[in-house]
Amino acid sequence: MINSDSKFPGKDRSDKGKWVGPWMPRWRDPGDKGPFTTLRQLYSDVQDAAEGLKAKRDALKQSGKYTDAGIADKLKEVARAETIPGIRTAAAEQVRKYRLEIESRRAAMKPFDHDPKDIVSEMRRQEVRAWLRTMKPDERTNAVRRASDPFIVEAAISVPAELSGLLPSTRDDLAQKLIEQRYGGELEALNELDQAVQTVERAVDGARDDVREALGMREHDFNAEFRDVEDEIDRLAEIRASKPQPKIDFDSVMSSVKALNVDEQEQLLNTIKLEQKRADDRAFRDEIARLSGKAA
Template structure:
């Protein structure tokens, strides 16, 4: 249950002691909506979900009409049809959405911008690389690491390591440093979003464990019945995301026209007849 009065709302652990983590105060959007707002709402809903199963158990026990086995079976059916699928579906949709966004933005980070038309800049880079090759390997590494001008680093990492004599590990480290210098604030923001997503994922695991405990099922038995449903939901969410992001290739009408014109007269007539037949069939179906 979310503790609204706490500086760090949310259960830190599941009922079985599984670490979830609080919702940190820095995880806030500048306005009334955004990724953190969406994830915080989901975080609260996930942690509250087991309470509905617990309340249902108390209600059934209070009637005195059902055996322990009967209560367990009814709770299990509710969890199978509602509680766990609802938790899994909402979390899978949002987590996969923000995971894709984080990966997309991180992949766009570049240590520097390269303009192929900047001949003067490329000549300067060649001069820097020639200068670096006059040094011993240790001197070269030290010179690039301690360079006061980022242009020296750009010159060293903009070509394969064979052209500068730097170690691959050194080149990768320098590239990362340039990326951090250019995108420091954005990287920090993405790291915070990443941590928020991980906290939601842990909340799902914790809520799942709480539901299992409230029903009174062993982990092995619970996994055997619930995992296939969860996996099916995950697969469907992934498939829906791929469909939503798919962009069909543009139709090249000029190429189609040229292809048609290249056909023989009888072949063109046959193609026209087929198109008319398809149009007639579609009209009847509508």
């Protein structure tokens, strides 16, 4: 892996040269937790999963105990039970969560706010649009782009392009500039998060390709072999994301937790983490067994 001696390990390309991109030093959180910290760990973990399978392949070859066919079968077992789930779960849950968050926050960014009860302002906007429609197309575009009063821009883009006389591309460009002016640093931070998410998404794709190469499989055969595993991981992730959370009496829980000493609190936390992992593992194994026709 490149950058193995730095804080930002990872491969910027898959084994076959597919671009992944390096983890950028500026992608970091103010503290020890946050989206960049989580994504950086995923970036490393998904690539390590593929590297682990290749190390397993090399170890099997060096043992001299297996034929090529035997090695292939062993690697497929590991890929199905460990490697593919490790890579796919990252994409299905964490990366998907941040992707949806980015899209949601962008959708909430508006170039301006209108008060539907402010009739006077709406009449003024109509007057501006009527004035713009008296101009030739080029004059109209220049008038809006060079307007010293942002109200003129707002009036022009607050309606469909057909009503203002602007080209749709011009309207979209002006709206985006207003959003950039209005949200500034927030939008810049969101764009950085988006770039980090895209890098992890490419890392997932690259790791998947590396696994396929390690197994010596063509893409069509690889998809046919492991599609059921990937689809099931996606399905379970969708269920977990949409499942309503039960109401918890946090005051009562916290009272009980505070009554524990420090060692007991740490033991409780570790037990909760272990039980959650066991539950996820059981659900996954049961479903894979069902898909494989091995369920009781």
